[in-house]
Amino acid sequence: MKARKIKEGIYWMGSVDWDSRLFDALVPLPDGTSYNAYLIEGSEKTALIDTVDPPMAQEFMAQLEGIEKIDYIISSHAEQDHSGTIMQVLAKYPKAKLISTPKAKGLLMDHLNIPEDFFISIADGETLSLGNKTLKFIYTPWVHWPETMVTYLEEDKILFSCDFFGSHIASSELFVTDKGRVYEAAKRYFAEIMMPFRNIIKKNLEKLAPYEIEMIAPGHGQIFPEPAFILDAYDEWTLGAPRNTVVIPYVSMHESTRLMVEHLVAALVDKGVRVEQFNLAVTDIGKLAMALVDAATIVVGTPTILAGPHPYAAYAAFLANALRPNTKFLSVVGSYGWGGKTVETLAGMIPNLKVEIVPPVLCKGKPTQEVFKALDDLAVAIAEKHKEQGFK
Template sequence: MDKSIRVVEGVHWVGVRHPDLRVFDDLFPTRNGTTYNSYLIEGTEKTALIDTVKEPFAEEFFSKVSEHIDPTKIDIVVVNHTEPDHSGAVAQVLDKNPDVQIYCSKAAENFLKQLLNRSFNAVIVNDGDEVDLGGKTLRFIITPYLHWPDTIFTYLVEEELLFPCDAFGAHYCPDKLFDDEINEFYADFHFYFDCIVRPFKDKVRDALKKCEGLPIKMVCPSHGPIRRSSGQFAIESYARWCAAPSSGGRPKALMAVLSSHGNTRDMANVIATELKAQGVDVEMFALSEMRDDDYRDALEQADVLLIGTPTIQRDAPPHVWHALALISSVTPKAKLGAVFGSFGWSGEAVKMVEQRLTGLKYKLVADGISFRFTPTMENMDVCRSFAEQVAAAVLTEE
């Protein structure tokens, strides 16, 4: 069993390692395991925990805490984020000390009530609120959707340490704790961002603005190594990856098309030509051969999303549903959409895709169109009218 590790005077890592984890939350591969980082901060008057650990590791966690203080004597637990890999031992802290104060956001209080199903002594924090531990001051920064609505950052003023929970973290479990003691882990850092944080780029930009001008000596995330030498690199990487979409120039349509027999593709080409004539640039993806990352990048730059789909076995094909599923993994620049397609036996796909887009909060800017087998000249005229409606809606938004 590991021992606690000194971060700076009066601050210790009391987290746990999980090196053999291979799939996180049954969703994301973790080739190099992960850590559940918790931090014990001892002031001259009060002692605080920044987050806890996943419940199965509670015994090891309390063993580390006990190296410094009787767990029943902890005064404050800061819950930066209530997901169970960080709040899993809060219930046991309460068992040991029912009067402990839980510092958290309002959203976190609501989530904890349903996670714990018990009463607790909550202290709701707002931007800039501070608590004095005696020579060590915790300042709170409200950073919702990084990556849950409840998230806050905690900043240790005197030591200039930032505790950002899931932000700037990595599923990476080295033998050592600090970044300057281990091999480079950029791929794991970027993959973590891509899976966990990328859907909330606009929220990252908001959080980074709140941290501007804040002196930061170390970034102490809740997963992976502590960034003792590369905290600014992590912050600058997020700033680069989350930069706002470029503005100016002609608006852009992203057209994602699957065409089993060429009919939907012929419609797409007519629609694209008319969009360009109306002043809207078009980036077209053949869904059967696209790279997910290229498509997600395009979603973040597009002013409107057009889906072209056939109907196969009374449904939209799997490639189309996959393209729709990727929407929730990004922050689209705009949520305008429209759907078109062709069919043979039946034509349910266009309506089904429209329903999915509206479920994803897209505004449909033209009624979906769908034609049986080979589109006629009259059908292609309808495609041009469809493109005119899309262009008019996009140019109006501009």
């Protein structure tokens, strides 16, 4: 890709990564991703906001050919997918100054060995004049690292948000056109990266509320020419109550747990409860994370193995604990061979979840009619709790 004009004196730079399917050796990328940087040419000074992941450096540096000078490099976030090419840019423009928060300065020196002489640490709310364009720096901590900030271009009312409002999408289109596709990708991104910091993100959204924002240019994914689209989505994901939804991640070894899960799903649906069912042996973990954003209840389905939960079920509990969804209720269903401490083990793995435990349903061997009756009772209990809370 060549540099692409957004508005007069403002350009997208970076790389569209069509082929990657895993981010940080952890996060699935079904639609690839992009690494976005932005060049702003003022009447007196030129600034570059962020860089790209080091494997994309060659394409990015080629985009800078013909750019005579860069006065400032702005680092929104010290993680390498945004900062990893800073040293190459500084080698090309040795007179440039690197602008960051004080916390980012320390991280960039630690992670990239950038000499301290290059840095200018800025305060929250500080501005920088490029002549006819003014940049304002706004601290947005824990979106999703402690040093993160966004940059607001006052004259053009553009918010350069880095990971905030991002989405992993590879596309030839610079601006959002397919809102359905972007909504799903942005929700996946929120679930996997931002959800653990929901309460802090609420405060950061409030901090941005006074600004007149006409465009949001994130560090991943397409640019939002209609900012209300993604701002409203973040309000929903951070401020909204859970929905009348039960998420059931499960694994079954000899069909008994599967039979229990299928019966419970049918009973919940019969009571007017939405269900998202995930077979952990084959599921896309990103899809599970997305479902957790809205889940009022999680029911883990697991057989007992070596006196505890199946490793896949333990991983699902670990994931939920790490992501900290706004879930209110939790239960466990499953089969065991002779005994164990499955429920106790899973309960001990979710200290971050402020949930009420709904009595689990476990059975020895294959489920009986008595077990199916207990699952019906569990569905009734969950449906009543959702109704009492007013979940819709």
